Amino acid sequence: MVRILVSDAMSEEGLAPLLADPTIEVVQKKVTEVENELDTFDALLVRSATKVTEQLLQNMPNLKIVGRAGVGVDNIDVDAATRYGVVVINAPNGNTISTAEHTFAMMASLVRRIPQAHISVKSREWNRSAFVGVELFGKHLGIIGFGRIGSEVAKRARAFGMHVHVYDPFLTKARAEKIGVDVCTLDELLAQADIITVHTPLTKETKGLLGQKNLAKTKKGVYLINCARGGIIDEQALVSFLENGHVAGVALDVFEQEPPGDHPLLSFDNVIVTPHLGASTIEAQVNVATQVAEEVLKFLQGKPVTSSINLPTLSKDVYEKIQAFYTLARKMGIVASQYMSEPVQEIAITYSGSVADLETTFITRSLLAGFLKPRVASTVNEVNAAMIAKERGIAFSEKFSANGNDYNNSITLTVYGENKTFTMKGTHIAHYGDRIVHFNGFAIDFAPEGHLLYIQHHDKPGMIGKVGNILGDHQVNIATMQVGRQEAGGKAIMMLSLDKPLDDALVEILEKIDDIDVVKRLEV
């Protein structure tokens, strides 16, 4: 039974695909309420409240995937998750509209002082002159960060007759032109805007982006809005610009610390606040929970996920095309790693023929994961394979060749070890399966699966018989046997597929046979 912990409040409707699956047990509890069973969960679903720290990941050794029902993953230690081989996915667009609308609601509320007027009337006052606002029409709106939410805010601003200026260092000219916004530098935006709204992620670059220095470049009487992440506008600097009257008003949905406690910002009359409500609509919550639930389900069924933070994303179409090579590559990695039982410095992969035209990132990661699996104690998979290879000083490279060299497609793997170099070539043949067609310099043809026994020997009469007799005497049945040689009377190999794994004693007996140079068990 697969166990999923849902540790933040999530829409039941959105979780329906998981709740309906009889092979899945969904536990809707906080992490602190299930401390004794953390090691039993396969998946963890969170919003922004649960902090997915390295410690939590360590306490959840069975965890395979973290699903963030929302956009920001700053509450998740993605690097640590990657190291532990845990996939992190999010729901990148399910709450875009809700957050853009909330930003707009905050903007209108800010310039018309609606929250203050509301409190006043509820206090039985009727003071119309105290709440004179300004129009949005004709004002210059500066949008910092022009991704999903920023661009939805821009559309709404234009409908209100505002002039929109955008700063986003990663915005392509083509996209800006398509949307028809004025793209400017940060300094230009700061100098022109009557209202500034931030819509970037919280990163090293954006933390404190609107701090002492940049706030000083804004117009006196500027309004500021943050419905993105606490800290993009430096809270301390903000206090001083409110105190000196430079900033006319601020709308905050997010804070450096949540909840903000008794923060000095809360005592300003012209600061309006909401408790991180951008995504808090019925629609957004159904959307994000549905997206995450469907993705987690796909992942648990071994299908590709499309919104991963730490894995290359794959469409279903691409996945279907690469699936066969993905499996072949994994098996080749496992075989090569066992054959090369020594430190390895480099792995070179050449994709030839039809496979060279595919998205090979995943195939390479699969091969690396297969290679590293017998060598590392921790979980290794497509998420962390490249990182673990790097940590262990194993370089890897990919080459592509349109020519399949006698095969419609092939993957050639060369492993450079401390003492020797090993090469193997595999191909996938439709309706036939995975075949290894070159092994260690020998042309051969075997399926890389099950209990394999590789024997390198001198090409002499009777060698096959000797091996066959010993295995037979020890009740080891040979399922298939392939042979190859470089030249008559020269070096030769046998690749046997056995019905059960060989024990050490039997390997030693085989090694002692005259004219046998190498005996290797390969378990795939």
Ligand SMILES: NC(=O)c1ccc[n+]([C@@H]2O[C@H](COP(=O)([O-])OP(=O)(O)OC[C@H]3O[C@@H](n4cnc5c(N)ncnc54)[C@H](O)[C@@H]3O)[C@@H](O)[C@H]2O)c1
């Ligand atoms: N308040 C809420 O409840 C709520 C809800 C959803 C999203 N969010 C937050 O809103 C923010 C935006 O979300 P989104 O879905 O639009 O993300 P997005 O990834 O679509 O857009 C972010 C944009 O910021 C830009 N950017 C990155 N670094 C920048 C920099 N240094 N300067 C200027 N621009 C920069 C990127 O190029 C991108 O275009 C995120 O922080 C997200 O966590 C908050």
Ligand SMILES: O=C(O)[C@H](O)COP(=O)(O)O
């Ligand atoms: O990044 C997000 O998606 C928002 O901040 C929403 O966070 P929440 O899921 O905790 O409401």
